[in-house]
Amino acid sequence: MDLGQFILMRHELLLTIAALAILVAEIFTSEKNKSKLINFALVLFALVTFIGFIPGETGNLFGGSFQSSQLTVFMKNVLNLAVLIVFLQAEGWLRKPENADKISEYFILTLSTLIGMNFMISAGDFLIFYIGLETATIPIAGLAAFDKYKSQSAEAGIKLILSSALSSGILLFGLSMIYGATGSIYFADIANKVAPNALIALGFVFFVSGMGFKISLVPFHFWTADVYEGAPINVTSYLSVVSKGAAAFIFTIVLFTVFKNIVELWKPMIYTLAIATMTIGNLFAMRQNNIKRFLAFSSIAQAGFILLGILGAGELGMTAIVYFVLVYVFTNLGAFGVVAAIHNASGVETISGYNGLYQTNPKLSWLMTISLFSLAGIPPIAGFFGKFFLFTAAAGSGYYILVLIAVLNATISLYYYLLVIKAIFIEKNEQPIPEFRSSNSMRIALVMCITGVLVTGFASGIFEYIRSISKLFLN
Amino acid sequence: MNILTLLVLIPVLTMVAVLFTKDYKGARLASAIGMGIELIATVYLVLAYLAARKTGMMHEMLFTSDFMWYPSLNIHFAFGVDGIAVAMIGLTSIVIFAGIFASWELQFLTKEFFVSLILLVTAVYGFFISLDLFTMFLFYELALIPMYLLIGLWGTGPKEKSAMKLTLMLMAGSALIMVGILGLYYNSAPGGGPLTFNILEISKISIPVAAQRFFFPFAFVGFGILGALFPFHTWSPDGHASAPTAVSMLHAGVLMKLGGYGCFRVAMFLMPQAAQEMAWIFIILTTISVVYGAFSAIWQTDLKFINAYSSVSHCGLVIFALLMMNETAMDGAILQMISHGLMTALFFALIGMIYGRTHTRDIRQMGGLMKVIPFLAVVYMIAGFASLGLPGLSGFVAEMTVFVGSFQHQDMFHRVVTVIVASSIVITAVYILKVVGILLLGPLKDQHHAELTDAKWYEKLSTVTLVLAVAAIGIAPLWLSDTIVASLKPIVARLAMVIPF
Numbered sequence: 001m002d003l004g005q006f007i008l009m010r011h012e013l014l015l016t017i018a019a020l021a022i023l024v025a026e027i028f029t030s031e032k033n034k035s036k037l038i039n040f041a042l043v044l045f046a047l048v049t050f051i052g053f054i055p056g057e058t059g060n061l062f063g064g065s066f067q068s069s070q071l072t073v074f075m076k077n078v079l080n081l082a083v084l085i086v087f088l089q090a091e092g093w094l095r096k097p098e099n100a101d102k103i104s105e106y107f108i109l110t111l112s113t114l115i116g117m118n119f120m121i122s123a124g125d126f127l128i129f130y131i132g133l134e135t136a137t138i139p140i141a142g143l144a145a146f147d148k149y150k151s152q153s154a155e156a157g158i159k160l161i162l163s164s165a166l167s168s169g170i171l172l173f174g175l176s177m178i179y180g181a182t183g184s185i186y187f188a189d190i191a192n193k194v195a196p197n198a199l200i201a202l203g204f205v206f207f208v209s210g211m212g213f214k215i216s217l218v219p220f221h222f223w224t225a226d227v228y229e230g231a232p233i234n235v236t237s238y239l240s241v242v243s244k245g246a247a248a249f250i251f252t253i254v255l256f257t258v259f260k261n262i263v264e265l266w267k268p269m270i271y272t273l274a275i276a277t278m279t280i281g282n283l284f285a286m287r288q289n290n291i292k293r294f295l296a297f298s299s300i301a302q303a304g305f306i307l308l309g310i311l312g313a314g315e316l317g318m319t320a321i322v323y324f325v326l327v328y329v330f331t332n333l334g335a336f337g338v339v340a341a342i343h344n345a346s347g348v349e350t351i352s353g354y355n356g357l358y359q360t361n362p363k364l365s366w367l368m369t370i371s372l373f374s375l376a377g378i379p380p381i382a383g384f385f386g387k388f389f390l391f392t393a394a395a396g397s398g399y400y401i402l403v404l405i406a407v408l409n410a411t412i413s414l415y416y417y418l419l420v421i422k423a424i425f426i427e428k429n430e431q432p433i434p435e436f437r438s439s440n441s442m443r444i445a446l447v448m449c450i451t452g453v454l455v456t457g458f459a460s461g462i463f464e465y466i467r468s469i470s471k472l473f474l475n
Numbered sequence: 476m477n478i479l480t481l482l483v484l485i486p487v488l489t490m491v492a493v494l495f496t497k498d499y500k501g502a503r504l505a506s507a508i509g510m511g512i513e514l515i516a517t518v519y520l521v522l523a524y525l526a527a528r529k530t531g532m533m534h535e536m537l538f539t540s541d542f543m544w545y546p547s548l549n550i551h552f553a554f555g556v557d558g559i560a561v562a563m564i565g566l567t568s569i570v571i572f573a574g575i576f577a578s579w580e581l582q583f584l585t586k587e588f589f590v591s592l593i594l595l596v597t598a599v600y601g602f603f604i605s606l607d608l609f610t611m612f613l614f615y616e617l618a619l620i621p622m623y624l625l626i627g628l629w630g631t632g633p634k635e636k637s638a639m640k641l642t643l644m645l646m647a648g649s650a651l652i653m654v655g656i657l658g659l660y661y662n663s664a665p666g667g668g669p670l671t672f673n674i675l676e677i678s679k680i681s682i683p684v685a686a687q688r689f690f691f692p693f694a695f696v697g698f699g700i701l702g703a704l705f706p707f708h709t710w711s712p713d714g715h716a717s718a719p720t721a722v723s724m725l726h727a728g729v730l731m732k733l734g735g736y737g738c739f740r741v742a743m744f745l746m747p748q749a750a751q752e753m754a755w756i757f758i759i760l761t762t763i764s765v766v767y768g769a770f771s772a773i774w775q776t777d778l779k780f781i782n783a784y785s786s787v788s789h790c791g792l793v794i795f796a797l798l799m800m801n802e803t804a805m806d807g808a809i810l811q812m813i814s815h816g817l818m819t820a821l822f823f824a825l826i827g828m829i830y831g832r833t834h835t836r837d838i839r840q841m842g843g844l845m846k847v848i849p850f851l852a853v854v855y856m857i858a859g860f861a862s863l864g865l866p867g868l869s870g871f872v873a874e875m876t877v878f879v880g881s882f883q884h885q886d887m888f889h890r891v892v893t894v895i896v897a898s899s900i901v902i903t904a905v906y907i908l909k910v911v912g913i914l915l916l917g918p919l920k921d922q923h924h925a926e927l928t929d930a931k932w933y934e935k936l937s938t939v940t941l942v943l944a945v946a947a948i949g950i951a952p953l954w955l956s957d958t959i960v961a962s963l964k965p966i967v968a969r970l971a972m973v974i975p976f
Contacts, residue, residue, distance in 0.1 A: 392660070395657035
């Protein structure tokens with residue numbers, strides 16, 4: 001094998017180099033100058049993200065264990081972009097005195113999980129897939145417990161690690177059955193040998209259950225709200241957007257490539273999960289007053305919508321999912337960015353605490369409103385297009401009733417998003433959150449989000465590009 | 476530049492201009508100038524359309540433009556208008572122009588108010604000129620959202636509850652529409668070939684009957700909810716009563732027409748067979764709408780509720796007439812849309828002006844206003860007369876055409892429902908005359924009202940614009956009716972192809 005071929009792993013390699021560079025920089029930085037690490041890491045990661053977008057070769061490595069295609073590269077770029085926004089949003093929080101001694105840890109942990117996710121996306125067999133999964137999961141528990149002196153945060157870390165361990169076990173159990181039935185761990189082999197028999201069905205159920213934990217599908221979602229609430233807000237946004245987006249990518253890839261021959265077996269399963277996830281996520285979101293828990297349940301409901309794309313098994317479904325995740329990155333990080341900015345400035349975390357926000361912080365109010373409308377799927381912002389294409393994909397497979405249930409769920413979701421908007425604009429408050437100015441990097445991050453939300457839908461080229469690379473990937 | 480693109484662009488530019496204004500005076504001035512230019516552009520559109528018709532392009536969509544948007548899904552920005560769309564655009568321009576002046580004194584978050592209001596109107600224009608179901612749906616949903624803020628922020632009474640109810644019910648309607656649209660899309664190429672969202676292209680093929688039967692109720696009820704179809708009308712009285720003046724004007728005057736327009740342009744035109752088969756169900760529902768709305772209006776004491784229930788009745792008549800599916804009745808339906816749009820906007824404007832003076836909308840607390848505010852009182856009477864269908868005003872023309880068209884059906888069912896619906900004229904007369912009597916005539920009930928001042932210049936401008944339009948249609952309905960009928964021909968022909976009348 002030519003060493004030059006390693007360039008196919010450039011995303012993973014770049015991230016590893018970046019993580020190591022931050023580690024080395026940490027060693028050479030004095031205690032006083034620790035905060036300079038933030039700028040270093042930000043610039044470094046911005047560079048990594050930029051390099052990721054340079055077109056390059058595609059192909060396979062290690063006998064097909066590692067696969068790189070235009071679609072997987074695009075997915076990794078989407079995740080990089082999301083992480084860049086998360087880093088920018090975290091800057092102000094990291095500069096706080098209580099975080100001064102663990103700046104590099106934040107970046108290294110985050111980059112480690114990202115490396116794991118990248119390997120999962122490029123996996124060509126279940127070994128790389130599983131190693132990627134573990135690499136992606138374990139550091140997140142560390143991140144969730146980042147505020148180690150806050151019991152809620154520590155609890156979130158424990159909850160996450162326990163539920164992850166359980167889900168990994170279940171998933172591995174399922175994979176072993178699939179191995180038992182097909183005699184291979186290679187995706188290409190399994191895809192040829194997989195057939196709808198009892199062992200495969202059982203293995204598949206365990207596999208879906210394991211993945212269900214990662215994407216927080218109902219009924220595997222129980223950890224989500226507590227962890228989201230307990231973790232520091234910048235970690236929550238990472239969990240909700242990057243981690244979930246990556247899991248959605250991987251789940252889709254595996255279903256569409258490895259298990260494509262047993263579509264009839266998994267479609268009813270996904271159908272049921274979609275209805276349960278959308279509906280329960282929505283019903284619980286309505287009752288929340290803590291904005292992090294609220295966004296947690298909203299993200300559960302959003303995961304239910306992603307399943308509609310999966311049911312549109314095929315090129316359009318794949319396109320719709322990748323596009324939706326891209327839109328979701330901008331949208332949800334926009335919402336989380338505002339929540340983080342407000343939390344960092346005032347400590348407010350409740351929806352009722354947002355009452356009268358428009359009087360003092362009109363720009364943030366509009367940002368939040370646009371993000372929430374995008375989450376609700378209101379035109380002309382990107383969320384509308386994201387949802388519409390998911391629904392179109394599902395309708396293309398004939399699931400009209402499911403589409404109806406989904407759109408009605410979108411209406412229910414509009415109700416609770418409007419509750420936040422109502423708090424911001426309509427509710428009166430004698431002492432609303434005082435006027436404040438966010439840090440520059442937060443402002444850059446929010447501008448990136450809002451630009452993404454406003455532009456992605458209209459620029460049809462993005463959708464068309466994703467469609468063309470999805471076509472290449474699936475054929 | 477295409478005149479239709481301009482029609483959408485002017486409001487967008489107006490919004491930008493409003494954003495850059497400094498105080499409420501600047502915001503309202505920018506809005507008024509923008510919507511004034513829009514009105515002029517509309518007049519140009521009408522003249523250009525009439526001129527084009529004279530050259531013989533009777534049945535076609537004119538001023539079309541087509542930009543590919545999402546090639547892989549065959550989604551286009553496809554614009555074009557026929558006589559019906561031109562009429563609806565005319566209605567929209569008049570009502571928003573009047574609406575801006577009816578909100579002249581608003582000083583609470585003025586900039587935000589006008590931007591939301593104009594955003595709403597932009598979406599309405601976009602909806603009426605869309606020939607692509609996707610963009611039509613996009614504009615439809617876009618029109619609903621500013622309503623929430625407009626009612627929730629600037630409304631009165633239980634405004635938050637009303638705004639939420641209205642938004643959610645209409646969004647639920649759009650859920651149904653979406654399923655209908657996707658159904659049409661996936662059945663738009665039964666013989667193979669590319670799928671399309673284009674209304675004109677779908678109208679050239681025949682959607683499989685089974686698909687029509689499945690998807691027609693989704694599309695029709697979805698749009699029907701916005702058209703206040705019984706029993707999905709309950710958002711309407713609450714919403715109208717809580718909305719600020721200009722929003723009530725636009726909502727009842729224009730936005731509800733999106734429902735009726737969608738019913739025939741999307742549901743009936745593209746799925747004629749199912750429309751024929753299921754018409755009887757919706758005829759019964761609309762009959763209930765008309766009579767129930769009118770009866771409910773009698774018992775109300777709040778001026779806005781009276782008008783809101785009256786709107787349920789009048790909009791029910793629109794869908795009722797559409798379902799009669801002949802040229803005359805459908806012509807009546809469109810005339811009724813325009814007539815109702817104008818007179819209800821006039822009513823709401825007047826109610827807003829009266830409320831601004833008396834600080835009450837309860838008719839029991841008012842009386843003898845004719846003596847103190849004669850201008851507003853006379854205009855109120857004109858609106859009332861138009862509403863009860865007095866000859867010479869728009870309501871008469873519209874209702875007559877509807878009933879003549881409906882009575883063309885020979886069978887018992889159609890005749891009976893027509894008679895029942897026609898009885899609403901009497902009920903309407905009851906509540907209109909009752910209100911006029913209590914409100915305007917007799918002795919002054921509240922002595923504080925003796926000091927009220929009559930209409931200011933901007934109020935006169937707002938109301939006179941609407942009165943002129945109402946009277947113009949009433950006196951010379953033929954040019955409008957002709958334009959509508961010419962454009963109705965392909966729709967009626969398609970409906971008649973299925974079962975000849």
